[in-house]
Amino acid sequence: MDDAASLRAAGLRVTAARLAILDAVRQGNHLDADRVARAVRERVGHVSTQAVYDSLHALTAAGLLRRIEPAGSPARYETRVGDNHHHLVCRACGEVTDIDCVVGEAPCLAPSQAHGYTVDEAEVVFWGICPSCKAKESEH
Amino acid sequence: MDDAASLRAAGLRVTAARLAILDAVRQGNHLDADRVARAVRERVGHVSTQAVYDSLHALTAAGLLRRIEPAGSPARYETRVGDNHHHLVCRACGEVTDIDCVVGEAPCLAPSQAHGYTVDEAEVVFWGICPSCKAKESEH
DNA sequence: TCGTTTTCTTGATCGATTCCAGATAACCTC
DNA sequence: GAGGTTATCTGGAATCGATCAAGAAAACGA
Secondary structure, three states, X not given: OOHHHHHHHXXXXXXXXXXXXXXXXXXXXXXXXXXXXXXXXXXXXXXXXXXXXXXXXXXXXXXXXXXXXXXXXXXXXXXXXXXXXXXXXEOOOXXXXXXXXXXOOOOOOOOOOOOOOEEEEEEEEEEEEOXXXXXXXXXX | OOHHHHHHHOOOOOOHHHHHHHHHHHHOOOEEXXXXXXXXXXXHOOOOHHHHHHHHHHHHHOOOOEEEOOOOOOOEEEOOOOOOOEEEEEOOOOOEEEXXXXXXXXXXXXXXXXXXXXXXXXXEEEEEEOHHHHHHHHHO
């Protein structure tokens, strides 16, 4: 199913901006709204910031994109949805890398005490220093 | 060790505002900066917003507080530091509840692929609906 | 008590995001 | 294809949480 069909299946209209957003997010590496906007403008000319935000929300609500918000950085988007994967975030540069779930799905979805909550998602973020920031640090 | 001694041990000066912040965060339940400011003012009269932010940063840097930032809500602070515990966040009201690490420390600190990163922390957030929001939902 | 240095005050500023009202364009129907 | 409905986009203002800056105040070692 191509992007246009996915949009239609989700009950959303197909516009150049949305196709460009899906493409940009797929090509990019966990882009934030600003980077998405710039990538989209490279593809289809002028698009308002508002349209980018609206579309990101619509696409996220429709399940075509996933929004992640590492502490201390603006929201980022990715196209890898529906599988239970997690993220590795660099404390220095903020780069985000996908990482498969540690042990299948088991540990992530089973809090030891649910305190009466109905839990629907477990989010795991590993914090550290990425290889390229480590290199920069040591050469200094 | 009382709060004043902890502050001194961390090389920080002891002020009424800081003692009040530590007390407020300990009493409260994962308060955000705004709530901390209000709780502090109840205790010691006028304190500027800036002083609250400065102090929260200083206390966090000193390891007396821990800062958590659930997606979509302002930063929150807690006094439970140094143990490997995680959080349960309500999607409806944003309430945060502490939860002990799922299986000791094992699953949290061992990403399946580190991609060259030096990992120093694993953060786990469980998302769901808290009991009181569930009750509100069903009565409607 | 004094002087140094941190901390606090007031007030401006910032980045990310959202709200609003009107114009535009996708898509369904004929 | 043409027209109407309604989602989407535009431009501009506004919000929120948080930070910066410069001077005043207060903590603490001597």
